[in-house]
Amino acid sequence: MPDSTIAAVLNRASKSTGRGNSWTRVRVRSLRNQHAIAAYQEGERAERGEVTLDEAATALKVSPSTVRRLIEEQSLPAQQLCKGAPWMIKAVDLEHPDVKRAAHARRFRRPSSGDPGQKELQL
Structure with missing residues (x-):
């Protein structure tokens, strides 16, 4: 980074x-x-085949918060070096049919409010 x-x-x-x-x-x-640690070089992440959370969201045509949900539910493999660090997502994982299917299923789904008494407004 x-x-x-x-x-x-x-x-x-x-x-x-x-x-x-x-x-x-x-x-x-x-x-x-x-400590003689090399500096980050622009393009290094791309050479490793990694994308950011925002880049993954764009590729999957969903929001960044949806990508976070996919990671949380383990539909999308990702790693985080420590809490608060950016997610490391492999670009090849975005092409996996299961990941694409999970993203597509969430694309038109609206999160529920959590209130069982709340009704949906059908337009």
Whole structure:
């Protein structure tokens, strides 16, 4: 991930630097340089055959929240390095018939309100 994304993930996870500071792109870069960790190169993710949650949503013609639901129900395989980190989705998994079927089934489905007394308005 780019340094700014790593900083955002660390801050969302309430992780601070050794001195108690919040993470910034510069602080992540400094730590990476101290430990000889290579910087993220643009296009690296695509070379590994990975797509973002938003890219998966576009490919499946659903919303990003629907992609999250597909991941939660294990219809779409995905990995997350740690809580709050971006999901890593393999592009080839988006072509699997079961994934396409699950996405298509959700495409026109509206989430229920959870209230059994709520009725649908038929237009």
